[in-house]
Each structure stands twice: as C-alpha cells, then as structure tokens.
Amino acid sequence: MALETRFHVLAVDDSLIDRMLIERLLKTSSFNVTTVDSATKALKFLGLVEDELRTFETSVASEIHQDVDVNLIITDYCMPGMTGYDLLRKIKESKSLKNIPVVIMSSENVPSRINRCLEEGAEEFFLKPVQQADVNKLKPHLMKSRNKGDQDQEQEQDQHFHNKRKDMEAISSPNKTRLKCSS
Amino acid sequence: MDKIHSHRQVAAIKHSLFDQGYLDEQFIQLEELQDDANPNFVEEIVTLYYRDSSRLISNLDHTLERNPLDFNKLDTLMHQFKGSSSSIGAKRVKAECTLFREYCRARNGEGCRRSFQQMKKEYATLRKKLETYFQLARQAGPLETAYRPK
Numbered sequence: 051m052a053l054e055t056r057f058h059v060l061a062v063d064d065s066l067i068d069r070m071l072i073e074r075l076l077k078t079s080s081f082n083v084t085t086v087d088s089a090t091k092a093l094k095f096l097g098l099v100e101d102e103l104r105t106f107e108t109s110v111a112s113e114i115h116q117d118v119d120v121n122l123i124i125t126d127y128c129m130p131g132m133t134g135y136d137l138l139r140k141i142k143e144s145k146s147l148k149n150i151p152v153v154i155m156s157s158e159n160v161p162s163r164i165n166r167c168l169e170e171g172a173e174e175f176f177l178k179p180v181q182q183a184d185v186n187k188l189k190p191h192l193m194k195s196r197n198k199g200d201q202d203q204e205q206e207q208d209q210h211f212h213n214k215r216k217d218m219e220a221i222s223s224p225n226k227t228r229l230k231c232s233s
Numbered sequence: 234m235d236k237i238h239s240h241r242q243v244a245a246i247k248h249s250l251f252d253q254g255y256l257d258e259q260f261i262q263l264e265e266l267q268d269d270a271n272p273n274f275v276e277e278i279v280t281l282y283y284r285d286s287s288r289l290i291s292n293l294d295h296t297l298e299r300n301p302l303d304f305n306k307l308d309t310l311m312h313q314f315k316g317s318s319s320s321i322g323a324k325r326v327k328a329e330c331t332l333f334r335e336y337c338r339a340r341n342g343e344g345c346r347r348s349f350q351q352m353k354k355e356y357a358t359l360r361k362k363l364e365t366y367f368q369l370a371r372q373a374g375p376l377e378t379a380y381r382p383k
Contacts, residue, residue, distance in 0.1 A: 071278065
C-alpha cells in the first residue's frame with residue numbers, strides 16, 4: 051500500500067472572502083490547497099495554456115501537466131471573464147485533465163444551472179455559503195479517483211449522476227437566468 | 234469575577250446580534266473553523282470583509298451617480314457584496330442587497346438609491362457592533378465554545 055499523501059485541491063473564486071473561507075474549510079479537512087482568483091489562472095496552473103490558433107489541448111500542455119498534481123477542482127460558477135461552467139467544460143474536454151473531479155459552487159439556486167453543470171460532468175454542486183458538511187462530501191470523490199478502476203468506476207459515476215439528476219428534477223420551478231450568470 | 238463578567242458581556246452582545254437578525258448561522262460556521270492553529274480566523278475574515286465592502290460601497294456610490302444608471306453594473310457589484318455578506322453571516326446586509334438587486338432588475342433607480350442608503354446604514358451598524366464584539370472578546374481572553382442561539 052502506497053503512503054497516504056494529502057489530496058491537493060485547486061479552489062477557484064474571484065471573491066477574496068470566499069477564497070479565504072474555502073481554503074480554511076479545505077484545510078480543516080486536511081487537504082493541501084491552492085487558490086486562484088480566475089478560471090484563466092486555474093487553467094494556467096493546470097498546464098493548459100490558450101493558443102489563439104487552436105483549442106486548449108496540445109501535446110505540450112500534456113507534458114506540463116505531469117508536474118501538476120491536482121486531485122480535485124472546486125470552482126465558483128459566476129466569475130468575470132471565464133465562468134466556472136466554461137472552466138468545467140475545458141477540463142472535461144482535456145485528455146489530460148478530464149478525470150479530475152470538478153465541483154461547482156454558486157450563490158444562486160437555479161435548477162437549470164445545476165443540471166447543466168452536472169450534465170457537463172461536475173461531481174457536486176454546492177450552494178454558497180459552502181459549509182463543512184459540503185466539504186465532507188468531497189473525500190469519496192477523491193478516493194474514487196485515487197483508486198481508479200475503469201468500467202466499474204464509470205458505472206458508479208453514471209449511477210451517482212442519475213440519482214443527482216432525479217433529485218434535481220424534483221425541484222420544480224421556472225428557471226429564468228437573466229444573464230449568463232449574474233454579471 | 235471580572236473575567237466571568239467580561240465573558241457574560243461578550244456572550245450578551247453575541248446573543249443580541251443573533252436575536253436582532255444582524256448575524257445568522259453562517260457566523261457560527263466561521264467560529265467552528267477557528268482552532269488553536271487559527272485562533273483569529275473569524276476576526277481576520279471579517280476584517281477582510283470590511284475592506285472588500287468599503288471598495289464595493291465606494292464603487293456603488295460612483296456608479297449610482299451616473300446618468301443614465303448602469304443597472305447591469307449595479308447588479309453585478311451588489312451580487313458581489315451580497316456574496317461576501319452571505320459568507321460571513323451578515324443577515325440584514327444580505328437582505329438589503331437582495332432588495333437592491335430587485336430594484337435593479339425592475340430598472341427602478343429611485344428604489345436602488347433608497348435601498349442603497351438603507352444598506353449602508355445596516356452595514357455601518359453591523360460593523361460597529363462587530364468591532365465592539367471583537368474588542369471585548371479580545372479583552373475577555375479566549376472564549377470556550379461557540380454560543381448557540383436558540
């Protein structure tokens with residue numbers, strides 16, 4: 051059995067207060083934490099650098115990724131510039147990063163938003179303010195990634211997603227998102 | 234005897250902050266994140282909140298002076314303010330932020346201005362009470378466990 055190293059979480063939020071809060075919450079759960087204030091910086095940290103001529107995926111980026119060991123990404127949804135949703139998509143589209151679990155946080159309870167994120171592959175959707183009880187839900191996702199199986203793994207995630215979807219559909223309300231997010 | 238009195242005073246202030254709706258459960262969550270290694274976490278994050286709030290209030294002031302009003306910008310700014318207020322448990326301030334945003338969406342400039350004045354009042358009151366609270370708490374010495382309001 052390999053030594054249990056601490057999980058490394060990358061937290062993305064443009065709010066200084068929320069970064070401080072999520073960092074404290076994560077450290078209380080014994081995670082190593084890196085915080086950044088934008089999705090762009092998150093992608094840079096993860097080794098995906100934008101190239102004007104093509105998409106984020108390049109062989110060079112994959113090499114850079116070798117040195118960055120992030121076990122989970124938790125991101126705010128509403129951020130200026132690239133949103134948390136955009137970040138989620140970029141990560142899931144990336145060969146090198148798509149298996150990293152991603153969690154979305156948002157101050158607004160918008161079912162269509164939640165569904166969209168879960169459909170795009172987010173593991174969890176936390177309503178802000180994020181609390182200890184939410185952070186306690188992260189370890190299972192991290193343990194899953196660490197002890198990576200493949201088929202069984204994917205089946206488990208599909209089931210989890212299926213259950214989440216059912217829960218979300220139970221929330222009945224018209225969803226009017228006036229703007230992309232609230233900015 | 235003095236120590237006990239000081240602690241009682243601090244507890245009383247905290248009790249009233251919750252009773253009068255200035256603070257909500259989130260503040261308790263913050264206190265639970267405090268430990269020996271991070272003994273001043275709550276005061277630190279609240280201090281950050283003051284700094285952030287000053288910036289946002291100043292921004293909002295300027296934006297409200299424009300003619301015509303940029304409601305999208307106002308809404309964005311208030312969204313940020315609401316978020317940080319929510320994160321530290323500033324219940325009344327958060328409620329005023331919500332009201333302000335409703336006026337924004339209704340494109341009601343006068344409503345925005347009124348609501349903004351009210352929000353500034355709530356913020357100023359909260360800040361004053363919290364500053365007193367932290368000062369007394371420091372004087373009283375380390376508190377034991379977090380007080381749970383009924």
